[in-house]
Amino acid sequence: xxxxxxxxSIRELDRINLRLxxxxxxxxxxxxxxxxxxxxxxxxxxEAVQEKLDRERSAASLFEGRRRNG
Numbered sequence: 499x500x501x502x503x504x505x506x507s508i509r510e511l512d513r514i515n516l517r518l519x520x521x522x523x524x525x526x527x528x529x530x531x532x533x534x535x536x537x538x539x540x541x542x543x544x545e546a547v548q549e550k551l552d553r554e555r556s557a558a559s560l561f562e563g564r565r566r567n568g
Contacts, residue, residue, distance in 0.1 A: 516543070 518526075523539075530537045 526539055526542055530539065530542050
């Protein structure tokens with residue numbers, strides 16, 4: 499197997515370093531703990547970012563609709 503086939507089977511993701519306070523990590527861990535099953539910090543943070551992006555998109559759409567309708 500060559501390296502190209504290995505990398506092509508891996509989903510493309512970008513990696514970042516994220517600095518958060520211990521207090522924020524504690525709050526994330528408490529929220530994760532209140533959910534059924536096991537949710538990793540990475541999954542929890544990814545979901546939180548997606549929720550924020552969805553809210554921003556909805557707000558922008560609502561604003562654009564109001565702007566067009568005057």
